[in-house]
Amino acid sequence: MKVSRLFGQTLRDAPADASTSLGAGAEVVSHSLLLRAGFIRPLGTGTFAYLPLARRTLNKIEALLREEMEKLGGQEIALPFVHPAELWQATGRWSQMGAELTRLQDRHGRDLVLATAYQEVIADLARREVQSYKQLPRLLYHFATLWRDEEHPRGGLLRTREVPLFAAYSLDADRDGLERQYRAHAQAYVNIFRRCGLEVMAVQSDTGAAGENMADEFIYLTPLGEEMLLLCDACGYRANRRVARFQKTPAAAETLKPIEKVKTPACKTIADLANFLGLPKSKTAKAVFFMATIPEGQALTEKFIFAVIRGDMELNEAKLASVLGARDLRPATEDEIRAIGAEPGFASPVRLRGEGRSKKGIVVVIDDSLTSSPNLVAGANEADYHLLNTNYPRDYRADLVADIAAAEAGAACPQCGASLRAERGVEVGEIAQLGARYAEALGGTFLDRDGQQKPVIMGSYGIGLGRLLACIAEAHHDEHGLLWPATVAPFQVHLVLLRGKGTPQAEETADKLYADLQAAGIEVLYDDREESPGVKFNDADLIGCPVRVTVSERALAQGGVEMKLRREQEKVIVPLAEAISWTASAIHALLEEISSGLTSVEYR
RNA sequence: CGGGGCGUGGCUCAGCCCGGUUAGAGCGCUGCGUUCGGGACGCAGAGGUCGGCGGUUCAAUUCCGCCCGCCCCGACCA
Structure with missing residues (x-):
């Protein structure tokens, strides 16, 4: 080309x-x-x-x-x-997927999806x-x-x-x-x-x-x-x-103590709370609220999700959505939280006002770590108050107990316990x-x-x-432009013609080389434009073909054409008669370098 | 969804705050000439309903409103 x-x-x-x-x-x-x-x-x-x-x-x-x-x-x-909607309805994805699935109708009113x-x-x-x-x-x-x-x-x-x-x-x-x-x-x-x-x-x-x-x-x-x-x-x-799973640090076994209500002014975060009470975060339970859109048959219902996790861990929304089978999950607003009888910042499933929550579409999901963590501090559902020594299942119920905790860098590997890296x-x-x-x-x-x-x-x-x-x-570029691996480069060779002034020798040589390289089965991008050398070299670097061949009066005077690999600085003058073979072997070497890296990879 | 920013020749942007002849620059593009090994130079050109609609005004690229498009940030942990 x-x-x-x-x-x-x-x-x-x-x-x-x-x-x-x-x-x-x-x-x-x-x-x-x-x-x-x-x-x-x-x-x-x-x-x-x-x-x-x-x-x-x-x-x-x-x-x-x-x-x-x-x-x-x-x-x-x-x-x-374009697919008939029936197929997507049959597998449930018609209702499970949100707006990312584009739905349309044909002229007969039949539902289709892209x-x-x-x-x-x-x-x-x-x-x-x-x-x-x-x-x-x-x-x-x-x-x-x-x-x-x-x-x-x-x-x-x-x-x-x-x-x-x-x-x-x-x-x-x-x-x-x-x-x-x-x-x-x-x-x-x-x-x-x-x-x-x-x-x-x-x-x-x-x-x-x-x-x-x-x-x-x-x-x-x-x-x-x-x-x-x-x-x-x-x-x-x-x-x-x-x-990602991880090993949750187990809490020390303790005898269950009775619930005790304490005043915790302005302790709206776990950090505030732990600090105020002089306890580690792992001795607290935090509540996080979502509105989940959950498919039930062909219908979608929105449910209030009351998620509880130990205070030293973060909630993983993807895991939560997965255990709920939810199609969409968004944080609940403060108004929605108050509407179920909880107090933002001081909420917990313990002594939640307005029982009969299942009828109201409230789903309580707790992280499995809570089943083995005794005497946690949790909200009292009342501004500026928390409860000491809450225990599951003694003090509250859960609709689901599951792993909903996010693995973080530094968490213990689920297989060997070593520290995970992110x-x-x-x-x-x-x-x-x-x-x-x-x-x-x-x-x-x-x-x-x-x-x-x-x-x-x-x-x-x-x-x-x-x-x-x-x-x-x-993965393959430098400050000048792209640098394609030989296997996927748009062209293997970027042939640059510098016409110079005077004789047509350079152009005739380049034209012939272009034809000969192609005849040898090599893919060539031939810069035959009337442009200055700087423009041509910069474009060649930008496009990033692995081999550059320059035909110019200067190179011809030095006895041939100039060869350069995109990734190298060195240039060599190669006699015209050897230009094709030099190019072919350079490409071969680049391809070989990649194929030699292929190994039979054992699936673990 | 919320907050902020942007929208002016093909590209990068100025002009707008403070409304007023023909709306500018660089790059790119066309022609001619010079130059010819790392984004050259001169001369002459082409190319813009200033995102759209509406409003204010004698007059809107400029001020106001709405819409559209694009970009960024926040999304949340109680």
């Missing part, structure tokens, strides 16, 4: 809204570089056009994914982007096609678009509303089969990301709205990431904070064991060898391709 014909130009400055900060105000380099280098352009909020350079890189990623999937026995399919995922459609296909165990196992995969109406698209390609997606789905007759395919994917994914030049970490996650069993996320570690991970260096425990990262892929959930919801059964009708066991395996592109850019 000649730069003079390439669609999309480089920009000296990034658009103002591209220097978007994210999290702690860090600039999202991938966003500004991909914009400046002419890879992407924003269309609307959270939607992007992928220009030829980006599309070429995505093509390479897709080719690599196809290779890896074919190795696993995968078969490529294509699926519609795909936020494709498990329903896969399960529907499986129901129609799979009648016998002889048709299992199968592995399907596709490249598709996914629309999730995110509230806060951020960080350019890191969090978008429209997502170019790769996903695979395994269909099995039993859980052993699922386990085999799942492990195969866990290994394949590590290699897939490595081949893209991205080091990722697999961590345990929940399956969110999608599944029912175990899942692993593949995380690229970066402070820009929205995922918080807890890692154990001692035993290798790795989990997303949403689901890291941030971006989720670039997820693999999940869905089990029978989808087949059961949609009635997808097959006749097994034993003559029994059984549900098809599914797994799903997905990668966000735009996000992957952004993460690769985050």
Whole structure:
């Protein structure tokens, strides 16, 4: 491709809204570089056009994914982007999902959804096609678009509303089969990301709205990431904070003492309270209030959630939402708290005024640590008063007892007790064991060898391709621009022509070299423009092809053409006759460097 | 959801507080000439319903209201 014909130009400055900060105000380099280098352009909020350079890189990623999937026995399919609502109603996601699921109607008034995922459609296909165990196992995969109406698209390609997606789905007759395919994917994914030049970490996650069993996320570690991970260096425990467990320090055994009401003026926080009473936070119970939207059948009900946790721990909203089966959770307002008879800052489930709370839709959820922590200080539901020595279940009831505590950095590892470390990262892929959930919801059964009708066991395996592109850019750039791994670079070679003045020799040489390199199967971006050397070199650095070849009078006078790797400073003059072979071997070496890093990764 | 900020040629921004001929700059773009190894220079150009609607006014890019779009922060622990 000649730069003079390439669609999309480089920009000296990034658009103002591209220097978007994210999290702690860090600039999202991938966003500004991909914009400046002419890879992407924003269309609307959270939607992007992928220009030829980006599309070429995505093509390479897709080719690599196809290779890896074919190795696993995968078969490529294509699926519609607009789905009938019935499928989503059957699995319950129609009612479970909030505004991120876009619902629409066709001209006949039939409900439709824009795909936020494709498990329903896969399960529907499986129901129609799979009648016998002889048709299992199968592995399907596709490249598709996914629309999730995110509230806060951020960080350019890191969090978008429209997502170019790769996903695979395994269909099995039993859980052993699922386990085999799942492990195969866990290994394949590590290699897939490595081949893209991205080091990722697999961590345990929940399956969110999608599944029912175990899942692993593949995380690229970066402070820009929205995922918080807890890692154990001692035993290798790795989990997303949403689901991370930890060992709760047990409270000392004590005999239960009688409740005692004490005046605690202006003690509205746990810190104030512990300080005022001269007790550790672990001797207190704190109450946190939410309004939860919970699906019941097809209907949604809003319930008041009275959550109680020991004062030395923090509540994990994701865990709470999970145990409640809540679709949405928001902090309750002070008015809502008073309406149930509690006093903000001095609330507890003990002696809650206005009993018969279940009728009022109040759900009390307590952290499991409270069952073994005696004589805690809790609110008296009266301004400026707390109660000493409250005990569960002596003094109050709970509708649910569960682990709703957030693991923090420094908490004890659930496996070995060592101190957990916290890291941030971006989720670039997820693999999940869905089990029978989808087949059961949609009635997808097959006749097994034993003559029994059984549900098809599914797994799903997905990668966000735009996000992957952004993460690769985050991992591979310098102050001058992008620095693509050879496996996914839009072009392998950036050929720069410096015409100079006078003779047409340089141009004729470059034209021929362009043709010869292409004939040798090398992908070349040829900068044939009438631009100054500075502009051309800066654009080459910005775009980031791994090998740069410069044809100029100066280099020809020195006996050849100039070769430079994007990541190196050194330049060498290579005789024209050896230019092709030099380039080919340089590319080969770069590719080899990446493939040699591939190992058969044992799934833990 | 709440609070704050922004919206002016393709891009980055000035002008607005204090209303008044033809709305500016740099980059980019077009033409001509010079230059030619790290974002060169000269000359001549093109390109703007100043986000939209409404109001105040003799007069609105400027003041006011509403809307739309974008950005940031807060979301909460009692």
